[in-house]
Amino acid sequence: MIPTPDLSHLTKMDYNEVYEPAEDTFLLLDALETDAESLKSSDPLICLEVGSGSGCVTAFIAKILGPSVLYLCTDINPHACRCTRLTGLQNEVDIQVVNGSLATPFRSRLARRIDVILFNPPYVPTSEDEASNAQNSRNIGGSWAGGVDGMEITNVLLRRIEELLSPIGRFYLVALKQNNVPRIMQTMKDEHSLTGKVVLQRRAGGEHLFVICFIRQDNVAQQ
Numbered sequence: 001m002i003p004t005p006d007l008s009h010l011t012k013m014d015y016n017e018v019y020e021p022a023e024d025t026f027l028l029l030d031a032l033e034t035d036a037e038s039l040k041s042s043d044p045l046i047c048l049e050v051g052s053g054s055g056c057v058t059a060f061i062a063k064i065l066g067p068s069v070l071y072l073c074t075d076i077n078p079h080a081c082r083c084t085r086l087t088g089l090q091n092e093v094d095i096q097v098v099n100g101s102l103a104t105p106f107r108s109r110l111a112r113r114i115d116v117i118l119f120n121p122p123y124v125p126t127s128e129d130e131a132s133n134a135q136n137s138r139n140i141g142g143s144w145a146g147g148v149d150g151m152e153i154t155n156v157l158l159r160r161i162e163e164l165l166s167p168i169g170r171f172y173l174v175a176l177k178q179n180n181v182p183r184i185m186q187t188m189k190d191e192h193s194l195t196g197k198v199v200l201q202r203r204a205g206g207e208h209l210f211v212i213c214f215i216r217q218d219n220v221a222q223q
Contacts, residue, residue: 002033005059009090010083017079019053019143023204024174028120029060031172031199031211036064042168044115048072050102050157053080053143055087055095057118062093065116072114073097074105076138101135102157103164115166119157120174125150150179158184161214162192170215172199177208185212193217 007021032039044065049058052073062071073084073095081097088095098105106114122131123146131147146153154173161171171194175181185196194214201210 021056047116049118052084055084059091071095117171121154122146123150123176175210
């Protein structure tokens with residue numbers, strides 16, 4: 001079992017500003033561990049976590065993939081960027097963090113070059129205004145307020161994934177049952193030629209959570 005990254009450097013005050021790792025985070029860690037061998041065998045060079053929060057997920061996947069990978073993170077919340085950098089230092093992982101929205105900072109420079117993309121999005125269904133205000137405020141609300149069907153923010157990134165993924169790329173997405181997982185998978189297949197599979201699912205309190213991995217359809221037979 002791969003140990004959870006050391007987050008002892010983060011305080012209660014940090015978690016007032018940044019999403020504290022919870023069941024959705026740990027489900028994503030478990031999914032990455034489930035796929036560890038196939039992840040390593042694909043020899044990735046660039047890994048991007050969108051909305052890194054505490055930095056826990058990137059520090060964890062670095063334990064799987066090792067130091068030869070370039071670890072990039074984005075977060076709209078400046079405090080989350082600071083926490084991610086500190087988590088990298090605490091766990092001896094070189095993490096490059098950019099304060100920005102979704103994958104926007106890398107859209108042109110890393111088009112079709114990112115081998116692993118990780119996204120635990122704001123998936124809780126809220127009003128459109130609540131999601132918009134959370135993003136504009138660039139604070140902890142942006143980590144959970146997902147707008148209509150919990151998909152408003154996620155859909156923005158889903159439309160860009162195909163242009164970011166390398167030929168061998170994998171995209172790991174956390175989703176809530178209310179987000180309509182079958183529809184997400186069908187849309188990605190029909191509109192972006194990306195095939196999805198549910199790596200893990202788990203009930204946590206009142207939530208039913210999924211981790212979906214998407215790859216290019218040309219690579220399905222090789223998995």
